[in-house]
Amino acid sequence: MMTRLVTVIPVYNGESFLKATLESVATQTRQPDCVIIQDNCSTDGTAAIAQDFEKKGFKWHCNKKHVSSIENFNAALRFSEEADVLHVLTADDLIVPDFYARLLEPLLSVKGPALVYSAYEVIGEDGELVKDSDLKNPFPIEPGGLPRIIPHTRFIASQSDLRTICLPAVLMKTNREALPVKFSSDYIQCADAVFYAELAGYCEQIVEVPAALCRYRRHENSTTSRNRMEPAALIEDEWKAMQKASMLLGKKGLSAWLWNFRQRCLLAGTSRIMLRGSNQLTIACQAEVVRSTRAITGGVAWYLGNLAVALRDFIRHGYA
Numbered sequence: 001m002m003t004r005l006v007t008v009i010p011v012y013n014g015e016s017f018l019k020a021t022l023e024s025v026a027t028q029t030r031q032p033d034c035v036i037i038q039d040n041c042s043t044d045g046t047a048a049i050a051q052d053f054e055k056k057g058f059k060w061h062c063n064k065k066h067v068s069s070i071e072n073f074n075a076a077l078r079f080s081e082e083a084d085v086l087h088v089l090t091a092d093d094l095i096v097p098d099f100y101a102r103l104l105e106p107l108l109s110v111k112g113p114a115l116v117y118s119a120y121e122v123i124g125e126d127g128e129l130v131k132d133s134d135l136k137n138p139f140p141i142e143p144g145g146l147p148r149i150i151p152h153t154r155f156i157a158s159q160s161d162l163r164t165i166c167l168p169a170v171l172m173k174t175n176r177e178a179l180p181v182k183f184s185s186d187y188i189q190c191a192d193a194v195f196y197a198e199l200a201g202y203c204e205q206i207v208e209v210p211a212a213l214c215r216y217r218r219h220e221n222s223t224t225s226r227n228r229m230e231p232a233a234l235i236e237d238e239w240k241a242m243q244k245a246s247m248l249l250g251k252k253g254l255s256a257w258l259w260n261f262r263q264r265c266l267l268a269g270t271s272r273i274m275l276r277g278s279n280q281l282t283i284a285c286q287a288e289v290v291r292s293t294r295a296i297t298g299g300v301a302w303y304l305g306n307l308a309v310a311l312r313d314f315i316r317h318g319y320a
Contacts, residue, residue: 003084003085003104003107003108004033004034004082004083004084004085004176005030005032005033005034005083005084005085005087005100005104005171006032006033006034006035006036006079006082006083006085006086006087007025007032007034007035007036007087007088007089008035008036008038008076008079008086008087008088008089009021009022009025009035009036009037009038009076009088009089009090009091010038010040010069010072010073010075010076010088010090010091011037011038011039011040011042011046011050011091012039012040012041012042012046012066012069012072013042013043013044013046014042014044014046014091014092015042015044015045015046015048015049016092016125016219017091017092017217017219018037018046018049018050018091018092019049020094020127021089021090021091021092021093021094022035022037022049022050022053022058024094024095024096024097025058025089025095026053026056026058027097028095028097028098028099028100028101029097029098029100029101030098030100030101030104031100032087032100034059034082034083035053035057035058035059036058036059036061036076036079037050037053037058037059037060037061038061038063038072038075038076039060039061039062039063040063040066040067040069040072041062041063041065041066042062047060047062063075068185070183070184070185070191071185073088073183074182074183076088077179077182077183078178080172080174080176080177080178080179081174081176081177081178082176083174083176084173084174084175084176085104085107085171085172085173085174086171086172086174086179087100087170087171087172088167088168088170088172089168090167090168092217092219093168093214093215093216093217094123094127094214094215094217095168095169095213095214095215096212096213096214096215098213099118099213099214100171102118102209102211102213103116103117103118103171103209103213104116104171105147106147106207106209107171107173107207110173110204110205110207111204112173112175112203112204112205113172113173113174113175113177113202113203113204114172114173114203114204114205114206114207115170115171115172115173115196115199115200115203115205115206115207116147116170116171116173116206116207116208116209117165117166117169117170117171117207117208117209118169118208118209118210118211118212118213118214119137119139119141119142119145119169119209119210119211119212119213119214120137120166120168120169120212120213120214120215120216121137121141121212121214121215121216122135122136122215122216122217122218123215123216123217123218124217124218124219125217125219125220127215127217129215130218133218134273135216135218137166137212138158138163138164138165139163139208139210140210141210141211141212142210142211143211143212144211145209145210145211146209146210147207147208147209148207148208148209148210149205149206149207149208150206150207150208151206152200152201152203152206153249155196155197155200155206156197156200156201156245156248156249157249159193159194159196159197159200159245160193160197160242160245160246160248160249160263161242161263161266162190162193162238162241162242162270164190164192164193164196165192165196166214166216167192168214168216169213169214169216170196172199179199180199180202181195181198181199181202182195183195186240187237187240187241188230188233188234188237189234189237189238190237190238190240190241191241193241193245194241194244194245197244197245197248198248200248201248231274231275231285231288231289232285232288232289232291232292234274235267235270235271235274235289235292235293235296236292236296238267238270239267239296242263242266242267243263246259246260246263261301264296264297264298264301264305265297265301265304265305265308266305267293267296267297267301267305268293268294268297268301268302268303268304268305268306269305269306269308269309270305271289271290271293271305272305272306272309273309274289275289275290
């Protein structure tokens with residue numbers, strides 16, 4: 001029996017990049033069985049672009065009223081009941097021509113619910129690859145890399161470290177059943193890390209394809225870019241997500257304490273990297289980032305996390 005693949009593309013005012021995203025779907029070697037453009041009451045030229053692709057068999061659906069971004073993405077998840085495999089594709093990102101062919105293949109032997117995801121590269125507004133981006137694929141990219149099964153505990157630990165997979169690079173095998181979890185509005189940016197950590201517990205198998213089959217577009221209007229302008233709130237959001245995902249590992253006693261201390265050191269290092277890469281932050285804003293982070297990590301973890309980043313930088317560049 002052929003697997004029914006449904007692609008849903010939530011969008012709001014996406015005229016700048018939507019056409020390129022839709023074209024990346026239209027040129028797939030293995031076409032989705034259904035493509036739904038879920039328009040959140042856009043006020044720009046999104047509808048015209050979507051309607052033009054209706055000629056290629058895509059479906060355009062406009063919400064009755066504008067809802068939050070999280071609500072629009074959760075509405076996309078409801079199509080899991082109409083799909084054997086569901087793909088939620090963000091409206092400014094791209095997938096390479098053999099994305100579906102490569103990711104569907106390892107799912108054929110899995111009977112129950114499953115996750116499969118590829119590596120990703122970062123592109124700019126012009127579609128060109130961005131070198132030295134602050135966003136990086138969380139595992140080594142291997143051109144032509146073969147699928148490999150990832151243990152559940154290892155996968156959840158990666159999400160709790162916020163080394164999360166890239167949403168548009170993921171296929172979810174749902175077997176035409178409702179998904180047991182959804183994106184939470186409790187997070188301003190890290191809802192995907194918690195979502196995948198929670199979903200992993202229901203999956204029979206998790207498969208990683210280390211080839212870069214997805215291209216994440218970084219631009220000034222992206223959610224990630226906007227959230228970077230409130231770094232103190234982002235740090236607090238990251239810690240909340242790290243704690244939520246870590247709970248799913250089931251650690252207790254000393255093991256739980258050591259893991260929590262490790263996570264606080266990791267957050268401190270993340271904060272240092274954020275400050276170093278942000279030349280748009282005022283001195284007052286930078287001070288707020290330090291204050292917010294230290295309030296979470298405590299002094300010892302703060303210094304150890306910063307020391308780890310400094311040592312890593314020295315090893316990388318100190319002998320140059």
